[in-house]
Amino acid sequence: MIAAVGQQPDWGDVALLDHVTSTLQTMPPLVTRAECDRLGQAVARVAQGGGFLLQGGDCAERFCESGATEVRAKLAQLYGLAEVIHSATGGVVVPLGRLAGQYGKPRSAPYERIADGTVVPSYRGDAVNSPATDRRARHPDPTRLLRAHECAERVLRVVRDSWAGRSPLERAYVSHEALLLDYERPLVRGDYAASAHSVWIGDRTRQPDGQHVAFARSVANTIGVKIGPVISPAQAVRLSRLLNPDGADGRLFFIVRLGSTRVRSLLPEMVEEVSRRGRPVVWLCDPMHGNTMRIGAGPKTRLMEAILDEIVAFVRIMRAHRRHPAGLHLEMTPEDVTECTTTPKPFRPPPELPHYRTACDPRLNAAQAAEVVERFVALL
Ligand code: PEP
Ligand code: CO
Numbered sequence: 336m337i338a339a340v341g342q343q344p345d346w347g348d349v350a351l352l353d354h355v356t357s358t359l360q361t362m363p364p365l366v367t368r369a370e371c372d373r374l375g376q377a378v379a380r381v382a383q384g385g386g387f388l389l390q391g392g393d394c395a396e397r398f399c400e401s402g403a404t405e406v407r408a409k410l411a412q413l414y415g416l417a418e419v420i421h422s423a424t425g426g427v428v429v430p431l432g433r434l435a436g437q438y439g440k441p442r443s444a445p446y447e448r449i450a451d452g453t454v455v456p457s458y459r460g461d462a463v464n465s466p467a468t469d470r471r472a473r474h475p476d477p478t479r480l481l482r483a484h485e486c487a488e489r490v491l492r493v494v495r496d497s498w499a500g501r502s503p504l505e506r507a508y509v510s511h512e513a514l515l516l517d518y519e520r521p522l523v524r525g526d527y528a529a530s531a532h533s534v535w536i537g538d539r540t541r542q543p544d545g546q547h548v549a550f551a552r553s554v555a556n557t558i559g560v561k562i563g564p565v566i567s568p569a570q571a572v573r574l575s576r577l578l579n580p581d582g583a584d585g586r587l588f589f590i591v592r593l594g595s596t597r598v599r600s601l602l603p604e605m606v607e608e609v610s611r612r613g614r615p616v617v618w619l620c621d622p623m624h625g626n627t628m629r630i631g632a633g634p635k636t637r638l639m640e641a642i643l644d645e646i647v648a649f650v651r652i653m654r655a656h657r658r659h660p661a662g663l664h665l666e667m668t669p670e671d672v673t674e675c676t677t678t679p680k681p682f683r684p685p686p687e688l689p690h691y692r693t694a695c696d697p698r699l700n701a702a703q704a705a706e707v708v709e710r711f712v713a714l715l
């Protein structure tokens with residue numbers, strides 16, 4: 336029986352898809368096995384309590400933003416925030432970008448209604464279709480997988496340039512959600528995913544018997560798994576055993592995104608059970624994805640209060656269970672955007688979000704990301 340697979344585009348043109356996947360198979364690896372191993376060693380240090388992981392970047396990377404200037408700005412933000420954690424704690428801090436491959440997006444709804452009232456297929460990331468709001472632009476195009484590879488290559492060149500003068504423990508690595516199996520599978524080289532140093536499995540595709548988990552099990556890279564509110568502690572235990580059967584310290588991290596209203600009721604039992612019956616995991620807090628909401632008829636936003644509150648709860652719960660609160664997973668940008676906001680005061684109109692540019696979820700701007708990281712270190 337073929338295991339279930341969710342969130343894959345209906346590419347339509349099978350012959351063209353075949354051509355694309357065989358082309359990807361012939362491409363040189365985007366990352367090397369040695370780089371992936373060095374990330375694994377750095378994450379192992381974090382797991383042993385000797386440091387932190389800071390994973391962050393755009394919700395959806397855009398092809399048109401893979402130029403050196405944009406990528407240098409994103410790296411500067413990531414390194415800068417990692418430095419804030421390092422100077423406060425003295426420990427190793429591993430910067431891990433949502434970068435060089437974050438081109439596929441899982442969606443809750445297959446269609447969306449746009450401003451003029453028409454219904455179009457949802458945007459699924461630049462590797463699949465275009466965010467432009469007409470039906471034709473939303474049609475999945477397999478050749479976009481080749482452009483994804485090309486853009487990832489360009490971004491990685493800038494990432495490697497940034498390594499000059501830094502030790503392997505200080506370098507930024509790249510990661511993305513391993514969502515599009517028609518991209519990930521042809522890029523496996525030997526026993527590792529050559530699409531990124533680390534990939535994660537999203538909250539919508541982490542079924543233990545699903546094809547995304549099977550893919551992650553088959554590769555040697557450090558793997559992340561999103562942990563949302565519908566997962567049971569028993570399922571989390573099972574995932575830790577499936578994905579880290581040897582109990583290696585640098586192999587697996589759980590990215591907890593329960594939301595500020597549920598983290599206190601759901602996380603303690605999860606941590607307890609995984610610690611008692613599962614395999615070793617590194618625990619990260621994603622205070623973004625459980626806190627997405629709308630104010631009135633406005634676009635999706637996230638309230639700073641909820642984001643900060645989830646981090647506070649996460650650190651306290653980790654401490655209470657004698658686990659290491661190993662870091663943060665953030666959606667952020669160095670651009671001056673207004674996508675996340677603060678709670679509107681009673682009797683005031685909802686806040687305006689004049690610089691709203693994300694192709695998918697609302698990101699922290701530079702000042703908001705700094706505030707979030709400062710709050711995190713203040714708790715340590
Ligand atoms: C994301 O990280 O952009 C995302 C879709 O997350 P999740 O799988 O946690 O919903
Ligand atoms: Co997102």
